[in-house]
Amino acid sequence: LNNNNFLGNGHLVLKLLNLGQRWHMYDHSPRSAQWINIEGQTTKKDAVTIYDSQLNPHKINFIKWEKLFTRISLPAMGKLAQQTALYYCREWNRSHPEMQLWQVSIFKMEKNETQLRKTSVVSTQCFSKPF
Numbered sequence: 001l002n003n004n005n006f007l008g009n010g011h012l013v014l015k016l017l018n019l020g021q022r023w024h025m026y027d028h029s030p031r032s033a034q035w036i037n038i039e040g041q042t043t044k045k046d047a048v049t050i051y052d053s054q055l056n057p058h059k060i061n062f063i064k065w066e067k068l069f070t071r072i073s074l075p076a077m078g079k080l081a082q083q084t085a086l087y088y089c090r091e092w093n094r095s096h097p098e099m100q101l102w103q104v105s106i107f108k109m110e111k112n113e114t115q116l117r118k119t120s121v122v123s124t125q126c127f128s129k130p131f
Helices: 003-016 063-071 075-095
Strands: 032-042 047-052 101-112 116-125
Touching: 032 063, 032 075, 047 075, 047 101, 063 075, 075 101, 075 116
Parallel strands: none
Antiparallel strands: 032 047, 032 101, 101 116
């Protein structure tokens, strides 16, 4: 919805007076959805899902974490994305001594009407040498 639909040529007057408003912020049917998925591979070659922000949105309870996850796939955030992956390596390995991670990968997931796209943001090893 926008003022053009309701006012015909009156939208020029609104634009001239800077009174026009866009209403797309109230549209509840997004064309695509994006989220972050963090996956790991253990030293025994098992795949694990460390974090899926679509399935567990309540785990992000601070605005700074939300902002990080919405921007982490930007090219300028490369070093921060790698540091975030290393953080998840350390935290997982600290809390799961019986199932240590060898590698962590962060993916940007995007779903639109027709497909699901998985784009690698960063992949890093947790240890300097394999087991």
